[in-house]
Amino acid sequence: MDPKLRKELMDKLTSEPVKPSIPACIVLTAGRLGFTDNSMNVMKTAMDFGLPLAATVSAFWEHGITSAIDRALGTGLEYFLFIDGDGVWSRQDVIDLYSIIASDDNCDAICPVQVSRSRGVPLNYDIGKEAGGRFSYDYEGETTPIWQGHFGLTFIRSSVFRQMTRPWFVSLPGPGGSWEKGKIDADIYFWYRLYRMHKYGPRTGHYMLQANRVIIGHMDLHIRWPTKDGVIVQSRWDYWKNGRPKDAACPKSGRLPRDYLDPPVALHDAGERPVPFSVEEMLTAAMENTTGVKVAG
Secondary structure (H helix, E strand, O other), X not given: XXXXXXXXXHHHHXXXXXXXXXXXXEEEEEOOOOOHHHHHHHHHHHHHHOOOEEEEEOOOHHHHHHHHHHHHHOOOOOEEEEEOOOEEOOHHHHHHHHHHHHOOOOEEEEEEEEEOOOOOOEOOXXXXXXXOOOXXXXXXXXXXXXXXXXXXXXXXXXXXXXXXXXOOOOOEOOHHHOOOOOOEXXXXXXXXXHHHHHHHOOOOOOEEEEEEEEEEEEOOOEEEEEOOOOEEEEEHHHHHHHOOOOOOOOOOOOOOOOOOOOOOEEEEOOOOOOOOOOHHHHHHXXXXXXXXXXXXX
């Protein structure tokens, strides 16, 4: 080992931090367990753009995300890229989102389209129309102004957090202290605070946008059941509501078909009898069931 060369290398690496190609810090908080695929996506994004990572582990989302933001503020970077623990996205998605917010000085936040795990519509889809129609949305253009976003893969200007008074995230119970109806979750509390800053100051003239051409995935656990002739795929939401599918059974031969990688599969919904599908048909049905949008042939 050459001690002089080693010292030169260590001094160089210590004194010359990597400069990100995008002036952003990844911000996230998570529980002790999570999706490996999501973690790999986070690492790939960090490596692709040289982004620093401000991450925490906490049982309480609002606590963890606040601490992560505090760490990110120390980087002095202009943008924070918030990432949830159940998203799937591509390098191009990050580029597309960044290019929008960085080219619009009045855009404080930009989020992609991400479908709800429990409802057949995107997150925040037409939010507010039920409340007297105060908000109207047009999703045909490249972007749509919104008043409530999500943290699936979202750029927010760091100046928002330098200007917004604390606490940034607060969970509030509904009438009578209930957490079932009328509650305000900590993330929604933040978006409402930001919306009020845009409407009443001190960030009047700024806004939040949804990028309608940037579509990211939303991971969820599903349950596979054997049937006499194949496999049923059931959502966990359906299982906890309705239990095991009535057609779950031991296969006729005592085992699944030899071509088990491509068995007859149906996406299970309560009250509907499973119907055999090819893999292509199964994927199409899953997309339509999740998004509510007919997939063209």
